[in-house]
Amino acid sequence: MADVDTGGTEGVGPPAARPSADVARGRRPSTTREHIARQALDLFDHRGFEATTVDEIASAVGISRRTFFRYYDSKRDVVWGEFDAEMVRLRDQLMGAPRDEPMMDVLRRAVVATNRFGAGELDELRIRMGLISTVPALVAHSAVRYAEWCDVVADFVARRVGGSPEGLGPQTAARAALGAAMAAFACWARHDSDDLTGEVDRAFRLLATGFDENRLELWVAGGPQSSSSRA
Amino acid sequence: MADVDTGGTEGVGPPAARPSADVARGRRPSTTREHIARQALDLFDHRGFEATTVDEIASAVGISRRTFFRYYDSKRDVVWGEFDAEMVRLRDQLMGAPRDEPMMDVLRRAVVATNRFGAGELDELRIRMGLISTVPALVAHSAVRYAEWCDVVADFVARRVGGSPEGLGPQTAARAALGAAMAAFACWARHDSDDLTGEVDRAFRLLATGFDENRLELWVAGGPQSSSSRA
DNA sequence: TCCATTCTGGCATTGAGTGCTATAAAGTCA
DNA sequence: TGACTTTATAGCACTCAATGCCAGAATGGA
Structure with missing residues (x-):
């Protein structure tokens, strides 16, 4: 039971995991988990879950494939919000x-x-x-x-x-x-x-x-x- | 719910799906589902499920990777016997x-x-x-x-x-x-x-x-x- | 021997997911 | 303004599961 958490927990550091530090330091996130989820759900609803690739979600949001995986651990996790x-x-x-x-x-x-x-x-x-x-x-x-x-x-x-x-x-x-x-x-x-x-x-x-x-x-x-x- | 069946259901024709026809025609299967399951479970038990690749199972059984997938739809299905x-x-x-x-x-x-x-x-x-x-x-x-x-x-x-x-x-x-x-x-x-x-x-x-x-x-x-x- | 049947193996391809690295954007401090 | 640190991103390479396609091997029958 090691991959149950939602927030990305990778080597560097995921965007959503920032526990509202004192001030916003560093480059600002270019999107949000909510925004990604909305775009993705829309695609899933229209084209179907399996027929939608992560690349399509990423380009719909306007981010790279790699960045998608910093916001969500997997394509499946998006549905769970x-x-x-x-x-x-x-x-x-x-x-x-x-x-x-x-x-x-x-x-x-x-x-x-x-x-x-x-x-x-x-x-x-x-x-x-x-x-x-x-x-x-x-x-x-x-x-x-x-x-x-x-x-x-x-x-x-x-x-x-x-x-x-x-x-x-x-x-x-x-x-x-x-x-x-x-x-x-x-x-x-x-x-x-x-x-x-x-x-x-x-x-x-x-x-x-x-x-x-x-x-x-x-x-x-x-x-x-x-x-x-x-x- | 379309991939719940155990027996492979692909284009050509899976080995285990033969409903005991009159006589055995064609080339005989080189292994059985049971044999594959035994080898695979042994590997899973020792090395762990994720650490075992389908290639390793296949070569342990003495078949090709492609043939493995004719006996089981997925690596996961092996565990279900x-x-x-x-x-x-x-x-x-x-x-x-x-x-x-x-x-x-x-x-x-x-x-x-x-x-x-x-x-x-x-x-x-x-x-x-x-x-x-x-x-x-x-x-x-x-x-x-x-x-x-x-x-x-x-x-x-x-x-x-x-x-x-x-x-x-x-x-x-x-x-x-x-x-x-x-x-x-x-x-x-x-x-x-x-x-x-x-x-x-x-x-x-x-x-x-x-x-x-x-x-x-x-x-x-x-x-x-x-x-x-x-x- | 020729033929249909059945299984196998190799190849190519897709798609998810991960590690690594360079770089861009932001604030801080001198 | 110019380093310096922090944070986020993009791109690349890679592994692995899974699938489609096709050539070829093995088997029994006509």
Whole structure:
């Protein structure tokens, strides 16, 4: 697990890794991660992910191929945007929850909370999630990116039930929760459910009730919505 | 999802795809998928997956690089061996279960049943699973390979609870079940739990009870073993 | 022997990703 | 203004996975 980070971590020093030093020294970056991501997503959306080469992205942005790889470690990583920041938010949500709130409730609320987006972000997010859940190379890469997500959840579960985060219990809970979240995102990205929050919420209710086939109200779309689903 | 199959599916015609025709016509294959897999796994185990090139595998087997790619679509696929055959077994297990047996029980039994291995296979399996759950490139590829597994489970769940296999319910159940299975395998491959069946069994009991943090007996290793865990 | 079939090997090509180096652009300090 | 340091960029060379193409080897059948 050594290439999970987003920011380039190479010999010299990547542009985005500058921790807002006192003053801006040295040559200024000629572009931003966001700008590259926008151009790239546009190309991916129109021509397809595999059909778009890094050279094409670079020249669309107006930088060299080599510079592209200083902003993103790989072509795949572009689709993930600023994923790391959400990881911090997730951890905060989980660790900050009251101790007496049921574990699975905390988990559901945390995932819902970290996935609340403004109307302006939703279009781009749908493109991102659509790519991630359909393009084989990105489906594959998602496993690596989501490993970090799993670690955070496993830590949380281990605190609740005791034992090591590496143990079977926390690992199983974390990976199952990941599955639920991925299913919600994929369904939302595919058909035009305008209620991402509701999908996440329903998925986690199924998870928390052990997928009881007798509680049909949990399985039917448009079932009882949680209060938090009215974003 | 177009490159999920194991057997090479290229222009000419792959060796392993021959459906046992009447007689053996044409030049005979100079090796087998199994032979290649053995040599490759040996190299991966000793030198590491990334440090082993396809050229090295090919020359270890005594074939050309080009021929390697006629037996396996990619270097990653070698680690997966004959994964497709198990997919058929899983589907049979799920579809053949009595209708009145609880859904999650069927699922648990099916996964346990499709993962029963002889003592002779366990060493190689542990190497395989260790690689799959640690090497980033293989962790990534696992998402693509397991997509098929998810489809099978989602079909089964959809039959039980109604609705489309693409719907949120079946997708969530399938991906969560996959998470449970992966956690069990990873834990077994990492520390030397000699009881793969037991790990799978425990993971699915957690899943079926909604990860209830109050039922501590489910979370503790060595808790109440199911009858089927005595392999 | 001729022929169709099947597998193999070599060659060329594409595309991702990395290491190295020279250079451009910016601020700092004298 | 002119070194000097810092930071970012471009270009080149290289490795490696993967794919298409084609010639040729091995095999059985007519």
